[in-house]
Amino acid sequence: MGRETAGTSGNTDLLVHHGSTDAPTVDVNEVSGPSVLVNDISYGEFDPNGYLELPTADYTINISTADGVTVVASYDAPLATLGLNNAAAVVVASGFLDPTVNSNGPAFGLWVALPSGGALVALPPAGSTPTEPTVSAPSPTLPESEVLSVYSDTYTTNTVSGFVFQDFINGGGISSQVDIESDGNTTGKIENLAFYGPRFDAIDLSVESSPGVPMYDYVHFDYYATTSTELRFYIIDGDLGACCGDAREPRYVINASGGDELLEQGVWKSVFIPLSQHINFSGLAGLTWNGNPVTQLKFEGNGDFYFDNIYFSKNISLSNNDFNKTTFSAYPNPTQNSWTIKGANAKIESINVFDILGKVVLKLSPNTSEARIDGSTLKAGIYFAQIKTLSGIDSVKLIKQ
Structure with missing residues (x-):
């Protein structure tokens, strides 16, 4: 048996x-x-x-x-x-x-x-277990005005209040904050993970910036897995009516077999999770997750890993490189049919349009400084245009009515 x-x-x-x-x-x-x-x-x-x-x-x-x-x-x-x-x-x-x-x-x-x-x-081949990180996670590039920061040294203005690094952890787990490059940038480290979570004063993720437009669309974190082979991430809604391992709790699964996203060891990885993934979680079984109130986050899984730059955002940062960016605009926005994308004296090489689940729904190669995106076949909702030029990559939120 x-x-x-x-x-x-x-x-x-x-x-x-x-x-x-x-x-x-x-x-x-x-x-x-x-x-x-x-x-x-x-x-x-x-x-x-x-x-x-x-x-x-x-x-x-x-x-x-x-x-x-x-x-x-x-x-x-x-x-x-x-x-x-x-x-x-x-x-x-x-x-x-x-x-x-x-x-x-x-x-x-x-x-x-x-x-x-x-x-x-x-199990990894002998001697192949990844080493500890020698550099910190890449600095995030989204404007601070688009971010509500939970844990990041980059964003210091719009942050949650009452942050407690360790609110709960499994009995054998160890949490600590380390300065990998001795430059004052602290990084979270969890050893022997089963479950761990920080807490903060209650926030309301259901607030809209305008009717039908959420204030934040994504939650982000960076991770570096040394021996972890699975991470499960939860945004804990205090009014959900399920917790503590209940199968109805919405979660985002990152593991070596795939899950919602493939886990990679020995390298910093940036994760953007649409809040809609929690709202529409298939296992809710009649419960409602609306992100109000949220006072805790939770990681479950195994092994050792590092994390940094936890924040809620309006957009996704599609590149961590230090580009000399051109700012693009889209109009009309919202629209019922199409958008015009325009930037100052920058030829647009390509445009990829993503839905809020991160799926590419349109691709264009205009090679002009102004481009039209035909959204007539898209459903009403929020999209993101990834715009590539010789100078780098920018992103613009698109709203289809």
Whole structure:
């Protein structure tokens, strides 16, 4: 029978399954120790000895042929980093050692099915675990007038009040603020994540700047994952009527298998999430998320990661490069049919129009200083035009009535 918790406190219990059709019968060894963890396991088998009971730690393992002569593969198994203390999980070997003779199928790998469910977590090849960041997250480029900042050293004028860096965190988690480049720019760091969140005085995200036009359309954050393989982000609506792991809570999922967005380790990534993603979350089951009141944000997932530049915005910043930008305008705006895009003495190379979910709905290559966007086929709503010139990239909000 499957387990969710370890039989002994301080341990992690693992049930190993061999599911790779072209891999031989193998042993599994911990690199720094001589003992065999799993002995003579063949395709289609679970470890006949049942659950492997290990002290919770981060390991490196070798998968070797049963005679111990050939190392088939080596992996990092960061049990502590994945937050598996006192937990049980299933480890599955799958894929092909030689995909080229197996219809170019998926390559061999090890995956962990966590007791909390969700996507399988791929174990990284030995020695490939990403290093800590050496630079801070790129400075955001949106005008401060378009932003309500929660956590950022770049935006200091329009910010939430009463900010508390750690309002809650799982028992084994550690939160801290670090200065990566020793330049006064602080970055959030979370180790051994299961759940973590900051809080602040209540804000109302349902406010409109004019009838039918939300004050803010997006929430943004930057992340740098060292060992995290999944992050789930929540904007907590105090009147939702669901919390604390309830499946009806709206969330945005970033993981190594895809989710709403593919997680990447070892690099700073910028994430813009449309607030409509929470409003229209498919699992609400009759509940209403309208962003009022919001006093907390929450990250769930595993492993270690850094974050910075959490803010709500009217637009998305489509480039973090330091461009010498030309300011473009769109008119009429709102419109029922089309917009004219115009900038001062700048030839427009291309225009991509995005809907509020980030999907490209129109593409143009005008190569002129003035361009017309035909919106007659678009539904009423808010869009963003990404405008590329030789000087860089700008963006303009478009409203279709």
